[in-house]
Amino acid sequence: MESSLSCHLHDDDGVISLGGLTGQMIRIGLALTSTRDLDELLELVLLEARKLTGADAGSVYLVDGESLRFETSQNQSLFDRLGEETVRAMFKRSMLPLDSRSIAGHVALSRQILNIYDVYDIPSAAPYKFNPDWDFANAYRTQSMLAIPMLDQSGVVVGVVQLINAQARGETVPFDYRFKHVVSAFASQAAVAIVNARLTQDLHAAWLDSLFRLGLAAEYRDKETSNHIKRVSEYSVLLARCAGVCGEELEHLRWAAAMHDCGKLGISDAILHKPGALTPDERSTMEYHTLVGAQILQGGGNPLMKASQSVALSHHEKWDGSGYPRQLSGEDIPLFGRIVALADAFDAMCSRRVYKPAHPMGEVIKRIESDRGKHFDPVLVDILLEHLDEVDRIRMAYLDNDADFEKFRNYSLLKINAVL
Numbered sequence: 001m002e003s004s005l006s007c008h009l010h011d012d013d014g015v016i017s018l019g020g021l022t023g024q025m026i027r028i029g030l031a032l033t034s035t036r037d038l039d040e041l042l043e044l045v046l047l048e049a050r051k052l053t054g055a056d057a058g059s060v061y062l063v064d065g066e067s068l069r070f071e072t073s074q075n076q077s078l079f080d081r082l083g084e085e086t087v088r089a090m091f092k093r094s095m096l097p098l099d100s101r102s103i104a105g106h107v108a109l110s111r112q113i114l115n116i117y118d119v120y121d122i123p124s125a126a127p128y129k130f131n132p133d134w135d136f137a138n139a140y141r142t143q144s145m146l147a148i149p150m151l152d153q154s155g156v157v158v159g160v161v162q163l164i165n166a167q168a169r170g171e172t173v174p175f176d177y178r179f180k181h182v183v184s185a186f187a188s189q190a191a192v193a194i195v196n197a198r199l200t201q202d203l204h205a206a207w208l209d210s211l212f213r214l215g216l217a218a219e220y221r222d223k224e225t226s227n228h229i230k231r232v233s234e235y236s237v238l239l240a241r242c243a244g245v246c247g248e249e250l251e252h253l254r255w256a257a258a259m260h261d262c263g264k265l266g267i268s269d270a271i272l273h274k275p276g277a278l279t280p281d282e283r284s285t286m287e288y289h290t291l292v293g294a295q296i297l298q299g300g301g302n303p304l305m306k307a308s309q310s311v312a313l314s315h316h317e318k319w320d321g322s323g324y325p326r327q328l329s330g331e332d333i334p335l336f337g338r339i340v341a342l343a344d345a346f347d348a349m350c351s352r353r354v355y356k357p358a359h360p361m362g363e364v365i366k367r368i369e370s371d372r373g374k375h376f377d378p379v380l381v382d383i384l385l386e387h388l389d390e391v392d393r394i395r396m397a398y399l400d401n402d403a404d405f406e407k408f409r410n411y412s413l414l415k416i417n418a419v420l
Contacts, residue, residue: 038197042072045161045190050074052186053146053179055163056172061096061104062159062194068096068104071159078140090138100127104160107147111157113184114147117174146175148183150191158191227398228347233257234394235343235384236336242383243335248303256308257340260315263293287324290316307336315340318375338377342368342384345375346391352400 042060050058057075061068070093078087100106106128107114116122119130119142135142146163161183166175236257237250245253264272267289271282278286293312297305314328314337321329323341333341349364359367365385372381384391 038194039072041193041197043074045193046072046074049148049161049163049183049186049190050076052183053163053175054167055146055175056165056167057140057142058161058163059104060159060161061108063098063108063157064095066098068098068102068108068160070094070096075140075164077165078138101129103128103130103145103147104162107149107160107162108157111149111151111155113149113180114145115175115177115180116145116147118143119145141172143172144174146183148187150187150194152188152191152195158194161187161190227400228351229258230398231347231351231394232260232340232343234398235346235391236339238387238390238394239339239343239380239383240336242387243339243380245335249307252304252307253311253336253339255304256311256336257343259293259297259308260311260340260344261289261293262296263289263291263312265296266292287316290314290325310334311336311340313337315344317341319377320374323375333377338380342376342380345371346384347395350395 042062046058046060049055056077057073059073060071062071063069070091073091075087096102096105098105098108100109103114103116103119114128120132122128122130130142130145132142134140142164144164144166146166148161148163150158150161152158163175163183165172167173233254237254240250240253267286271278271285274282290313294309297309297312299305311334313325314334317323317326317328317333317337318341319330319333319338321327323333346364346368349359349367350361352358365388368376368381368384372378
């Protein structure tokens, strides 16, 4: 139902007048195209849609196959009353069937804007219904609603923006019908931005997957399981977080740790798989894997690649300066290298290998303590020992089983058969 009851909105009501929309739409368009993180983009889309229409609240749904996935919601009245953090905790991502029984589903299928004066007074003949459960549970009264399909440049429905309770002079009013074309244009801009953000997200995920597989390829040659990489990554993140690292740097470390031994791809099987002790020359060649890894990962301006190169180069340095390849000591060793050194050594001791059983945890702890201030950063050792319960949860979550080692036996048989 469209209404002219709100045609007298002014700038001081918090809604942008129609005459001033051109500059605002340009600004919004630039903001949308410059945002590549999907979650940030959806928050921006909803916030700008609310600003354009004076909506108190709203939600964003994205099409996911035969469903609509609820992604995010904003509610200024509840933010003011309960606090934004508390209210956001109420919002849980969920799925709706992509059909006309819900308002968002109907809009996605019909590809038409739906302007409802009062959701509690929807005609019984309408195919869609309003579910009041959320209102009742959170002491909120949804009244007017404007639901807009987001269509990309090919006319495909990407999702739905659902706006709630237009405000004018402190009261809830119907959404102004004059904004229909404006919000439609905005929704199209948003759809294109979302498609681009999803593409960026998919490419980023594929890139990270390729990096993980690079690390796995190196570990596979050294008869390490994929779970070893996951454990080392998670141990490293735990140590870093407790040491004060936060934000994107934690994710950089998670993936950098997975590639710490990628330089082993440049070491011959004769040395890598030698059953006995290495000669001094062979030991020197083995140590060269840190430099090979750094060379493989060098040249990227991306912070993740820089972190990965640093880890590959420095994770065999020792706190007392007796490590390799540069004999760095103390805090001259990059923090990420110190972290992965401890995480990798800890996992090597307490995990089963093709060629050895796991050491008892008591023995592992004694060895780590004895190397505190020698091999390992003493602060990081203290963190590890203070958080053994969390460490053990990670270990159990990525525990190796017989199937993880079977592939190495099969790989050895294939090599023998190839020779024969």
